[in-house]
Amino acid sequence: MKFMLSRNQFFLLLFIVQTGSSFFSFPAPFVNAAGRDAWLLFIVSAIFHYMLLLFYERNYDYFTMGPFVSWLYKGYWLFVVISYLAYVDYTLAVWGFPKTPQYIVIGILVTVSLYANLSRAETAINLPVLLIPLILAFLGFLQFAWGDVIWTNIFPIGQITGTEWWKGLLKGQTAFIGIELYLVFRSRVDIKQNIKGLPLFVYQMTWFLFFFFSVLLTIWYFTPTGVKLVPEPLLFLLRTQEVTFIERLDLFFLYIWTVWTIVTVTLVSFTALYVHRQHAKEKQVRDTIIWHVLLVVLPLFFLKKENVDYLNDLIIYVHLVFAIIIPVIVIFINRRKRK
C-alpha cells in the first residue's frame, strides 16, 4: 500500500483518532477521579502528552515493526475498536435507539469502514475532512451552556489529594489513546513538510484546548454530585438546552458523534490493515473482510453497561503498554542495532 500524507492530513488523522470515541466518555470519569482540580491535573497530563509527542518525533525512524510486534499492535487496535464500538452502541441504545437491534447499528458503523478499507488508501485518509464542520458545530452549540455555568465551581484550588492525582493521571490517559498512530504514519508524511517545532506545538495545543474545554465545562456546569450521576456530561448538557428549532439537541449531536466514531473506526482499521499488509501481502480483500466481520461480531459480547465500563477501564492500562512500553522497547532495540 503506497500513499503519502500531507502534514495537515497527518495531524487531522491523529486528532480524529484521539478524540473520536473518547470525547464523550472522557470528562466524567476524569473529573470524578480528580475532583475539582481536574482541570489543573489535565494541564500536567498535557505536558506529559507533549513530551511523548516530542519523544515520538525524535525516534519515529527507529520504530519499525517486525511480524511479532505487528501482530501485537493488530490485537491492540482490534481491542480498541471493539471497545469503541461497544461503547458507542451502548450509548446509542440508551440515548436514541433502545429498541433497534444492536447488530444492525454495529453493522452500519462497520460497513462504512469496510467500504473505505476496500477502496484506495486516500478514501480512508480523507474521510476526517467530513468531520471538520460537524466538530465546529458541536463546539458552537456547547456555547449555549455558557449562561448556566458556575465559575466558582473550580474553587478552592489545590485541594487534590495524592490518590486523586494518581487516579486522575490514569483516567487522563483516555485522551491519549490513538497517539501511537504518530509512530505508524510519521514516516509517511511528505518530507518537504516540517513537523518538528511549531506545527507539532500547534497540534498539541489543539488537542489540549479541545479536551481542556470539555473538562472545564463539565466542572463549571455540574456539581460534584451531578457529574457522578451522568456518564456523558456533554451530551447531557446538550439535552438540557432549550432551543426553538429542535426539541432534542442531544440527539442531533449524538449522530455527529456517531459519524465521528465511524471515522475513528475506519482510521484505526486502516492502520491495522496497513500494518498487516506490510507482512502479509496476499489475500488483502479476504483479510479486510475478516477484520470487519470480527468488528461486527465481537462487540456484541460486550453490550452491557457493566462490560462497557470494564472495557473503558481496561483500555487505559492496555494503552499504556502500546503507547509507551512497547514503543520504548522497540526504539531502544532498533537504536542499539543501528549503532
Added chain:
Amino acid sequence: MKKLALISIACSFLLAGCWDERLYKEFTIVPLVGYDREEGELTGYHTYTTVSAPDMLSYSTVVGKGASVKEVGFDANRKIGETLDFSQLQVILVSEEMAKSNLLETFDVLFREPHNRLSSKLAVVEGEIASYMEKTEEMGLEAPDFYLKNLKTAAAHSIIPDINVNEASTRINDKGIDLFLPYIKMSESGEIPELAGVALFSNKVFSGHTLDDKESLIVNILAKQPGKFTVFSYEWKQGNKTYPITVEIARYTKKWNIHDNQIDANYKVKLSVEEFAHNHLNDEKTVKELEQFLSKEMTKDFNKVIKKLQEAKSDAVGFGRTVRAFHPHLWNEGKWQDTFAELDIEVKVKAKIAHSGILN
C-alpha cells in the same frame, strides 16, 4: 443469489431507527401534571390532550396512584386506555407535602429517560392539588397554557426565578445554594390560582416558609438573577402629600465582603424612574433626596428578606457558593444551612437615579 443477499443486508440498514420511531398517534401528550403525596402514596393528576373535533384540541384530567411517578403514569394509562407521553411536559405542580421530600428522587424518571423534557417549569401549590388541575372560567385559558403563561410572565418580571426541572436539580445537588420555587395559591374566591411568591427550600426539601411576590423579587435581585423587568414601588412623603414612585432597575452591581462570620453585601443600583407625579427630577436636591429615600427603603426591605431566609435556613441567594469557593474555614464550620442561619449578614443598597423618562 449472492447479490440479492448483499442488497437485502444493505437495505436492512435503512430500517435502523424504525424500531424506535414514536408516532404521535400512538401517544397522548401530557402538558401539565400535578403530584400529591399522602401516607407514602403518590397521586398524579395528568392533564392530557384530546381531539374533540377536527383541528380542535381540548384537555381532560386523569388521576393515577402508585408508589412512583412511573407507576402513577401506568395507572392513569389503564384508566383512559391510552399511553400518556411526558416528552412535551410544560408545567409540573407539586403539593407542599410532596415538596417536603427530595424532588430529585421523586422525579428520577425525568432525568433517566432521555426523551423527557428538562425545561418544564416547576411550582409548589398550597393545599390539595386537585383543585388546581381543572380549568375555571376565570382562567380564560386552558390550565396548561394558563400556568405556563403566568410562570413565564412572572419570571420575566423577576417575581419568581426562571427555574426549570434541570436548574432545580442543579440547586438540589449543590450544597452552596438552596432551591426556591414559584408558590401558587388559590384566590380568596377560590376561582383562580394566583402566583403568591416563592416556596423556600432548605437542604433539598421545602422548609415550610414562603415569601410574597415583593420579597421573592428581592431574592432574585440579591442573587443577581433578575428577569427582563424589575420594578419597585414606594410611597414618598413630601410635606403632607404622598407620591407613589415606581422605579425599574436599569443595571446594578453586587459586591460581597465575607470575613469571619459576617457578610457585607453591597449593591449599587441604577434606576430608571417610571412613575413619579411629584416631578422636578431636574432638581439636584430632589434627586438626592429621592436617592437617599430609595436607598434607605431598599436596604430595609433587602435586610428583611435576608432575615426571612435565615429563619427558613434557606440560602436561596447562593452565598454558600462563594463561601465554599473562597472561605473554606467558614464553609467547614458545619452544615451550610445551619451556618448561614447564624451569619451576620448586612445588605446595603445604594440607589442612583439614572433615567427620569421623557419628563423631568
